[in-house]
Amino acid sequence: MLKGGIVNTTMPAGNHDITVPIVDAFWIQRYFPHAVGNAWQYRYTRTKADGTVEHETRRERCDRAVVVGGEAAIVWVTTEDGSPAWEETRSCNGVTGFSMYDQGSGADSLKYEPPLRCGPLMPVGYEWVSHAVAHHGDGTPDTPMTFRCKFEGYQNVTVPAGAFPNCARLRVTFEGGGETNRIMVWMARSIGIVREMEQTPDSRNEKLLEEYSIRGLPLRPIRPIGPLVPAPRL
Amino acid sequence: MGAVRRVGVVLLVLLVCSAAWAGKLTVRVTDGGASVGGATVQVQPAGVTGTTNPAGKWADTVPAGAQRVIC
Numbered sequence: 001m002l003k004g005g006i007v008n009t010t011m012p013a014g015n016h017d018i019t020v021p022i023v024d025a026f027w028i029q030r031y032f033p034h035a036v037g038n039a040w041q042y043r044y045t046r047t048k049a050d051g052t053v054e055h056e057t058r059r060e061r062c063d064r065a066v067v068v069g070g071e072a073a074i075v076w077v078t079t080e081d082g083s084p085a086w087e088e089t090r091s092c093n094g095v096t097g098f099s100m101y102d103q104g105s106g107a108d109s110l111k112y113e114p115p116l117r118c119g120p121l122m123p124v125g126y127e128w129v130s131h132a133v134a135h136h137g138d139g140t141p142d143t144p145m146t147f148r149c150k151f152e153g154y155q156n157v158t159v160p161a162g163a164f165p166n167c168a169r170l171r172v173t174f175e176g177g178g179e180t181n182r183i184m185v186w187m188a189r190s191i192g193i194v195r196e197m198e199q200t201p202d203s204r205n206e207k208l209l210e211e212y213s214i215r216g217l218p219l220r221p222i223r224p225i226g227p228l229v230p231a232p233r234l
Numbered sequence: 235m236g237a238v239r240r241v242g243v244v245l246l247v248l249l250v251c252s253a254a255w256a257g258k259l260t261v262r263v264t265d266g267g268a269s270v271g272g273a274t275v276q277v278q279p280a281g282v283t284g285t286t287n288p289a290g291k292w293a294d295t296v297p298a299g300a301q302r303v304i305c
Contacts (some may be wrong), residue, residue: 004273005263007303011280011296015258020275020305022265030265094272121273189266 004121026151026168027094028119031187033214034074034092038062040192041211043160044080047204056081058207063087068101068115094120100147109137110145118149122170126151134176145176157186157195161209164188167195190214259296261286263305276304 004025009018039061046054063077066089073091077084088103097119102111113135118128127150134145150171157167167186174181179201186195191214196207263273269290276283277296284292286305 005305009301009303011257011259011298011301013255013257013298015260016296017260017262018303019262019264020303022263022270022273022305027265027270030268094270 004123022121024124026119026122026124026170028098028122028168028187029092029094031168031189032092032098032192033190034062034076034090035215036062036065036074037213037215038192039213040209042196042207043210045206045208047206049202057210058085071096071099071115073099073101092119096120097122098149104137107138111135111137112145116145116147118147122149122151124151124153143177145174148173148175155186157188159194159208159210161194161211164191164194256295256297258293259301259303260291260293261303261305263290263292270305273305278302278304 004022004027005020006024007018007020009016039059042058042060044056044058046056048054057080059079061077062074064075066073066075068089071091072093073089076088076090078086078088084105086103086105086108089101090099091101092098097117099115099117100112101115102109104110111134112132114132116130116132118130122128127148130147130149132145132147134143136142148171152169152171154166155169156163156165158164164186167188170185170187172183172185174183181198181200183196183198185193188194191209191212193207194209196205198205198207259277261275263270263275263286269286269288271286271288271290273286273290274283275286275292277294278301280296280301282294282296284294286292
């Protein structure tokens with residue numbers, strides 16, 4: 001039994017109504033809005049093992065809706081400094097939680113069977129572990145893949161796009177092909193990823209949210225992704 | 235006739251008492267004030283479980299007394 005909220009009550013004679021707030025868990029659907037047209041712009045900094053630092057502007061966009069194995073999903077397109085970088089097919093909903101079906105582009109792609117998943121409800125401290133086989137687009141033999149995701153708690157985060165209270169902090173690990181990537185992710189409610197720190201075998205990468213356009217967001221007007229203007233560098 | 239009446243009174247008392255022993259518990263699960271559909275609900279020690287509907291609600295009959303609701 002996953003514990004997201006607990007309320008002790010004394011049941012009286014007759015009917016009784018109570019509300020149980022989820023306070024010790026993370027409902028990923030509400031933090032990772034996957035809807036066509038949603039877009040995010042990040043300042044991405046890569047620090048290589050030799051100390052070299054590279055900056056780039058990374059844009060991520062929910063490009064189009066697709067169906068994978070009978071499940072509704074979104075193709076997530078990433079560009080780096082305006083150039084197409086890669087695509088991922090993902091979904092995020094209240095039933096299956098977050099799922100990643102494939103990533104990459106062309107020959108340099110990976111398809112996960114079954115999809116890598118976590119959620120939908122993630123109790124604090126509980127680690128989701130998802131095993132899959134990664135099929136390589138270039139014909140390389142299949143490799144086993146392990147995806148781990150752990151919700152560690154809520155934190156306030158300030159990035160160029162603004163201050164975001166009570167962001168969910170997740171510890172994510174990808175293991176496969178003899179390589180392990182460790183990622184710390186901070187997600188703001190209704191916004192998505194606002195900060196990410198990744199440790200790969202040869203670099204340390206940080207991603208900070210600069211601009212975003214989220215469909216249906218109540219407190220912010222919907223803006224087209226085209227003319228997004230980067231926020232001033234800190 | 236008196237015996238029948240006595241049985242009727244006993245049945246009535248039992249009915250009233252059983253109504254006092256249990257009631258309908260309606261649980262609404264929320265996340266930041268918003269309803270959460272599809273959440274699993276468990277009531278202990280009553281031992282009843284269920285899943286919230288799209289409106290974030292679930293209800294079942296639960297005995298009176300101290301209960302812990304977990305979702």
